[in-house]
Amino acid sequence: MAKQHLQNSSFFILFILSHSFYSSKSQSFIGVNYGQVADNLPPPATTANLLRSTSIGKIRLYGADPSILKALSNTGISITIGTSNGEISSLASDPTVANQWISSNVLPFYPSSNIALITVGNEVLTSGDRNLISQIFPAMQNLQNALASVSLAGKIKISTVHSMAVLKQSEPPSGGSFDSEFGDSMKQMLGFLQDTGSPFAINPYPFFAYRGDPRPETLAFCLFQKNAGRFDAGTKITYTNMFDAQVDAIRSALNAMGFKDVEIVVAETGWPYKGDSNEVGVSVDNAKAYNSNLVSHLRSKVGTPLMPGKSVDTYLFALYDEDLKPGPTSERSFGLYKPDLTMTYDIGLSKNGDMSPATPSPSTGKPTGWCMPKADLSDSQLQVNxxxxxxxxxDCSQIQPGGTCFMPNTLKSHAAYAMNLLYQTAGQNPWNCDFSQTASLTSSNPSYGPCTYPGGS
Structure with a gap:
C-alpha cells in the first residue's frame, strides 16, 4: 500500500507543478515570522525591500507595528497581525475595546497593507492559565463582530495559534486527537473557525521532536533526509518526514471532532543554527537542511498524505534572530537573515536564485556523464529526490502526461529523469549529483526511444 501511494503521488506532483509552480516567482504558501524582540533590526522599509527580493508571499507579525504595516503597503505580501496574550482579557470583556483595536491596527492600513489574518494570542490553550483560556473565544468573537461592523468580516480572518501540546496523541498521525482537557474551549473555537472560514494555526517543530529522541534515524526523519520511514497502521501510509506526520496528526484530530473543512496553517516552524553546548541537533547544516528541504517539499505541492495535492500555508521561523529573547542560545538563533541583510544560510528564497525554470546548459565538452539514483533506493527516497x-x-514537463519521458510511468523512471536534469542544470559538479549519497554518475546513456536525458560529453 505504501508503494502504491507513493508512486501515484509522483504523477500528482508533476501534474500540479505544470499548472502552478512556474506561474510566479512569489509563492503564496511560503511565509516567514517577523519577530521584534531585538535591538539591532534593520528599519522596516529596508526589511520590506528585502522581502521583495525573495519568493516569500506571507509575513506574520506578533503584534501590529504601524511602521512595519506602512512599510509593507503595496507590496502584495499577505500579512498576519496579532494581539498579545495580555490583551485578550480586555478584548473578551468589552466589545468597544475590540472595536478600538480594529480601528487602530487595521483601518489605517488596509487594504494597501494586505492584512489577511488576525491571530488572537499565542499558544493560549497550553499556557496553563484557565482564566485566559476561557476568554480566548469571547475575544475572537468580539474582534469578528468589530470586523463585521466595518464590512471586513470575511475579508480578514480571525484565529489563534496553538502548540503541538494541544494534542493528547500524535503518533501515529491517523490517531491524532486533542487533549480532552480543552474540550469546551476547543469545540467553541473550532465551531468559530468553521463558521467564519478561518484556519486552525499550529506550531509544529520537528526540532523539538528530535531533541526528545536524539537518534540518528530520528534526525534524518526530521530533516527530510534518507530514512526508513514510519509506518502508520491506521492508514497503511509510510511517512518519510516528521513535518508531514505532525501536520497530519492535527488533520486527524480535526477530522475526529467533525471539523474536516477547517484548514490548517503552520504558523511557525524552523530549526536553530546555533545553541549551547548541551543542546542537541543545533547546527548550520541541520538548520539549512530542514528549512531548504521543507521549502522544496512545499514547492513540490505534493502536500501531506492526508492532504495531497496542495501545500499548507507555512510560516518559517524566523526572518531575523531576536537577540533579546531569554532562554538558551538556540532561542536567539533561528534567523534566516542577519541584521545586515546577509543570509545566515541559503535555502533558495531569493528571486534571483533557483526560482526560475532552468533549461539544460549546452555541453561543455567535458565528460560529465549522467546522474542516476542508486539501484537499491526505496520508493520513499525516490519520492524525496x-x-x-x-x-x-x-522543467519537469517531459515527465508529465504527454511528455516524451512520461512513459514508463514509474517513480524510478521519473525520479531518474528529474535528478539528472537538476545535475545537468546546476553546474555538473560532483556535489550536484549527491542527493544525500543516494545518486551516482554513470557513463551509460539512460536515454531511450523518444526520451533524451541531457548529459554525456
Missing part, C-alpha cells in the same frame, strides 16, 4: 529536484525550478 523527485520532490526535491522538481522543487528547484527545473
Amino acid at each position: 523527485l520532490d526535491y529536484a522538481c522543487g528547484q525550478g527545473i
Whole structure:
C-alpha cells in the first residue's frame, strides 16, 4: 500500500507543478515570522525591500507595528497581525475595546497593507492559565463582530495559534486527537473557525521532536533526509518526514471532532543554527537542511498524505534572530537573515536564485556523464529526490502526461529523469549529483526511444 501511494503521488506532483509552480516567482504558501524582540533590526522599509527580493508571499507579525504595516503597503505580501496574550482579557470583556483595536491596527492600513489574518494570542490553550483560556473565544468573537461592523468580516480572518501540546496523541498521525482537557474551549473555537472560514494555526517543530529522541534515524526523519520511514497502521501510509506526520496528526484530530473543512496553517516552524553546548541537533547544516528541504517539499505541492495535492500555508521561523529573547542560545538563533541583510544560510528564497525554470546548459565538452539514483533506493527516497529536484525550478514537463519521458510511468523512471536534469542544470559538479549519497554518475546513456536525458560529453 505504501508503494502504491507513493508512486501515484509522483504523477500528482508533476501534474500540479505544470499548472502552478512556474506561474510566479512569489509563492503564496511560503511565509516567514517577523519577530521584534531585538535591538539591532534593520528599519522596516529596508526589511520590506528585502522581502521583495525573495519568493516569500506571507509575513506574520506578533503584534501590529504601524511602521512595519506602512512599510509593507503595496507590496502584495499577505500579512498576519496579532494581539498579545495580555490583551485578550480586555478584548473578551468589552466589545468597544475590540472595536478600538480594529480601528487602530487595521483601518489605517488596509487594504494597501494586505492584512489577511488576525491571530488572537499565542499558544493560549497550553499556557496553563484557565482564566485566559476561557476568554480566548469571547475575544475572537468580539474582534469578528468589530470586523463585521466595518464590512471586513470575511475579508480578514480571525484565529489563534496553538502548540503541538494541544494534542493528547500524535503518533501515529491517523490517531491524532486533542487533549480532552480543552474540550469546551476547543469545540467553541473550532465551531468559530468553521463558521467564519478561518484556519486552525499550529506550531509544529520537528526540532523539538528530535531533541526528545536524539537518534540518528530520528534526525534524518526530521530533516527530510534518507530514512526508513514510519509506518502508520491506521492508514497503511509510510511517512518519510516528521513535518508531514505532525501536520497530519492535527488533520486527524480535526477530522475526529467533525471539523474536516477547517484548514490548517503552520504558523511557525524552523530549526536553530546555533545553541549551547548541551543542546542537541543545533547546527548550520541541520538548520539549512530542514528549512531548504521543507521549502522544496512545499514547492513540490505534493502536500501531506492526508492532504495531497496542495501545500499548507507555512510560516518559517524566523526572518531575523531576536537577540533579546531569554532562554538558551538556540532561542536567539533561528534567523534566516542577519541584521545586515546577509543570509545566515541559503535555502533558495531569493528571486534571483533557483526560482526560475532552468533549461539544460549546452555541453561543455567535458565528460560529465549522467546522474542516476542508486539501484537499491526505496520508493520513499525516490519520492524525496523527485520532490526535491522538481522543487528547484527545473522543467519537469517531459515527465508529465504527454511528455516524451512520461512513459514508463514509474517513480524510478521519473525520479531518474528529474535528478539528472537538476545535475545537468546546476553546474555538473560532483556535489550536484549527491542527493544525500543516494545518486551516482554513470557513463551509460539512460536515454531511450523518444526520451533524451541531457548529459554525456
